[in-house]
Amino acid sequence: MPMTIAGRPVRSPDRLPVEDPATATVFAEAPQCTAAQLDDAVLGAVAALDGWARAGEDRRRAALLACGSVLAQAAEEVAELLTAEQGKPLRQARAEVALAADWFGHTAELSLPQQRLVTEEATEVTLGRTPVGPVAAIAPSNYPIILAVTKIAPALLAGNTVVLKPSPVTPLASLRMGQLLAGVLPPGVLNTVSGDGDLGPALVAHPAVRMVSFTGSTRSGRAIARRAADSFKRVVLELGGNDPCVLLPGTDVGQVAGEVFRRATVNSGQFCAAIKRVYAPEGQVAELTEALRAAAEAAVVGDGRDERTDLGPLVSQAQLEHVRRLVDEAAAAGGRVVTGGAPLPRPGHFYPPTVVTDLPPGTALEQDEQFGPVIPVIGYGDLDEAVARANGTRFALGGSVWGEPVAARAVAARLECGTAWINTHGDLRHDVPFGGLRESGSGVEYGHWGLLEYTHIKITHAARLP
Numbered sequence: 001m002p003m004t005i006a007g008r009p010v011r012s013p014d015r016l017p018v019e020d021p022a023t024a025t026v027f028a029e030a031p032q033c034t035a036a037q038l039d040d041a042v043l044g045a046v047a048a049l050d051g052w053a054r055a056g057e058d059r060r061r062a063a064l065l066a067c068g069s070v071l072a073q074a075a076e077e078v079a080e081l082l083t084a085e086q087g088k089p090l091r092q093a094r095a096e097v098a099l100a101a102d103w104f105g106h107t108a109e110l111s112l113p114q115q116r117l118v119t120e121e122a123t124e125v126t127l128g129r130t131p132v133g134p135v136a137a138i139a140p141s142n143y144p145i146i147l148a149v150t151k152i153a154p155a156l157l158a159g160n161t162v163v164l165k166p167s168p169v170t171p172l173a174s175l176r177m178g179q180l181l182a183g184v185l186p187p188g189v190l191n192t193v194s195g196d197g198d199l200g201p202a203l204v205a206h207p208a209v210r211m212v213s214f215t216g217s218t219r220s221g222r223a224i225a226r227r228a229a230d231s232f233k234r235v236v237l238e239l240g241g242n243d244p245c246v247l248l249p250g251t252d253v254g255q256v257a258g259e260v261f262r263r264a265t266v267n268s269g270q271f272c273a274a275i276k277r278v279y280a281p282e283g284q285v286a287e288l289t290e291a292l293r294a295a296a297e298a299a300v301v302g303d304g305r306d307e308r309t310d311l312g313p314l315v316s317q318a319q320l321e322h323v324r325r326l327v328d329e330a331a332a333a334g335g336r337v338v339t340g341g342a343p344l345p346r347p348g349h350f351y352p353p354t355v356v357t358d359l360p361p362g363t364a365l366e367q368d369e370q371f372g373p374v375i376p377v378i379g380y381g382d383l384d385e386a387v388a389r390a391n392g393t394r395f396a397l398g399g400s401v402w403g404e405p406v407a408a409r410a411v412a413a414r415l416e417c418g419t420a421w422i423n424t425h426g427d428l429r430h431d432v433p434f435g436g437l438r439e440s441g442s443g444v445e446y447g448h449w450g451l452l453e454y455t456h457i458k459i460t461h462a463a464r465l466p
Helices: 035-054 057-073 075-086 090-108 146-157 172-182 199-205 218-229 253-269 282-298 317-332 383-390 405-412 447-452
Strands: 003-005 008-010 015-020 025-031 115-119 123-131 135-138 162-165 190-192 211-215 234-238 243-247 275-281 336-339 354-357 374-380 398-402 419-422 455-463
Touching: 003 035, 003 172, 015 075, 025 075, 025 172, 035 123, 035 162, 035 190, 035 199, 057 075, 057 090, 057 146, 057 172, 075 090, 075 172, 090 146, 135 146, 135 199, 146 162, 146 172, 146 211, 146 447, 162 199, 172 190, 199 218, 211 218, 218 234, 243 253, 243 383, 253 275, 253 282, 253 374, 253 398, 275 282, 275 383, 282 336, 282 354, 282 374, 317 336, 317 354, 317 374, 374 383, 383 405, 398 405, 405 419
Parallel strands: 135 162, 135 211, 162 190, 211 234, 243 275, 243 398, 275 374, 354 374, 398 419
Antiparallel strands: 003 008, 003 190, 015 025, 115 123, 123 455, 336 354
């Protein structure tokens, strides 16, 4: 699968192996972008910038619609690549590609604001928006297609050009999407490159890149922010999440447990806004734990190409080992593994849905982002304790409260996070901004607010000649 640079397919003498996480075997290769090829990609974006920025919103809007159409037409091909390299069930891969195609259309409905700030007899001051410049879009491995498009679409509508770098673990579907979109975009407007862990830092450091939009780990986001600061690049960082879920006293466990399980294990827990820890009244912990255990043991874990599969493998051996370590440490500290708790004895990176309770305060399973299908259930005595523990990590992406809506709204107001959901969780929309606080990132994505991140304010102050 070639890269796309300045509108042309480009291969590389060096190769990047791509593994099928359901078998833990290499099944394909992607190009390993060289330093010279990366420079060509960024300079291709630079060369295309002026013409694209001056093309006008209507032309760019039409191009986005064409992007959505061509991606929709190739949805099955892209989805099959996505399942093969990422592991998620094929029906979920299809849904991701369909959402990405629709996202182009939703973004095309937006417009850049033009405001008149001052209108006087001799002076008129207007506020407009101009593109930032070439954008480095760095996408993660969990949702590589939609989380690339949520960057590409607003960047292009705002008049920027883009260099997309997918995760080295999941490059194939993104490379194919780059080929498809190059067929409806002017050369250099969108460039797609692939490579190992050294490619991202090189892209961020390139002097011609003016903005970095990144979704991924807090550790990588911190390194990007430092590197970008050297040349005052703009950054939008959507980083780790450790989202709490608080059940209010008296909540009907039977009514909500299935949905809590689903929102915690979506994409095998590999979702920044999945439920990562559950706080329940002490008197309801046993009932909730039993309901989650039943849901976990009923879920089918398997190859994403099997239509019976509910949960696929974790994306890599490194991710499997991270989840294993957190659960093992929790058990050693006194936590009780109710179900699951060990990798499945089969080829591939399979970890079953796991429920853990009786966690002592401060364990890493509560404090850190696991990014796996593990649900810690933690009892609380009163709501002040629940809120304090919910807010007691370095992350602040999302959170949810489940129960009577008025009471839930009052507790949700106390959660320190970018989005607080009530009786749902992780429900992201194209017309609602999304972002986190603290070590969960900076800036927002999605909708009008996300579009503005890809622009500078431009003031035009016009005075009448004397």
